[in-house]
Amino acid sequence: MEFKISSTKKQELTDITEEINEIVKNSEVKNGLCNVYVTHATAGIIINENYDPNICTDFLKAINKSIPEHNNYLHDKIDNNAGAHIKSAIIGPSETIPIKDFSLKLGTWQSVMVADFDGPKQRTVVVTIIKD
Amino acid sequence: MEFKISSTKKQELTDITEEINEIVKNSEVKNGLCNVYVTHATAGIIINENYDPNICTDFLKAINKSIPEHNNYLHDKIDNNAGAHIKSAIIGPSETIPIKDFSLKLGTWQSVMVADFDGPKQRTVVVTIIKD
């Protein structure tokens, strides 16, 4: 299964928990694993709190302080998005989440989000479900 | 399968390799994958050396230098733990480890640890085993 989402800014976290939960429910798999994967080298998947969306703002501020957008990166002469590639490499393109009783076994404060570091862009999310 | 562990400090790495190995052994799965998942947005799972426990101290020192605990984060006005959320988002809530011949296929220097960034707290670890 796959679906597409679109970011609207250069850097943005998009909550896809509902989309993933819907796919899990429709799979009729009771127990197993759900892998959520973005097929891009300037985005990633994170799992964290989105009840207070300020956490997304804080996350982006902190990762940009840790990994500056520009710092004489060699790839910036070609595509000017090295900072987005580096953040994507660190965050990683996927997370694998347990399925229990036909649902994602997320904690109360865990949402699944696409982190786009080089938007605005349309991004493809691939969801793979494996039975226990 | 799930179990609980308790951290005793604000930031702490807790080795859960033995607990995971026991669950793998009891599953009687010869070859496959073992997903280790914490259901929390201020903790994560890391795999690294714990033979010299100084590495855990060094890890926490370095990640706090890279992602400061406080830096005018917006979420700090609400819950004062934005730094823990950001570290959790970067580290991620899970690792997926091969099972070979009824055991985790860890390297000699690899231990599985819960990284708590907002303890002391009780944390839930979910272990999912998939047959090859």
Add this chain to the structure above:
Amino acid sequence: MEFKISSTKKQELTDITEEINEIVKNSEVKNGLCNVYVTHATAGIIINENYDPNICTDFLKAINKSIPEHNNYLHDKIDNNAGAHIKSAIIGPSETIPIKDFSLKLGTWQSVMVADFDGPKQRTVVVTIIKD
């Protein structure tokens, strides 16, 4: 399935996409998941662009700025490679990638790479394939 690769420098990214794709093809699994795992505590797996190999150089520069190689780490008195352990813990030893129609479902710009932070060394990569 496992294979070995050798790094030639202290820090190096080695592209293993072809090796993984070959293993996936030979498995004759049509749809499922492929877990790629290094059994080492001073290396990790990343997925990113390698078409412009400068991105690998930029990645190493940025991660060394964020996590300095030396900073009075306690483990440096024992083995002088704490920086490599910390980077390995953050990057993580594995990635799990969807398999679709007998191939890795990588994006156009995604390559699978071993990040060695303490080379030159021979490293073991374990590949586990699970049917959907």
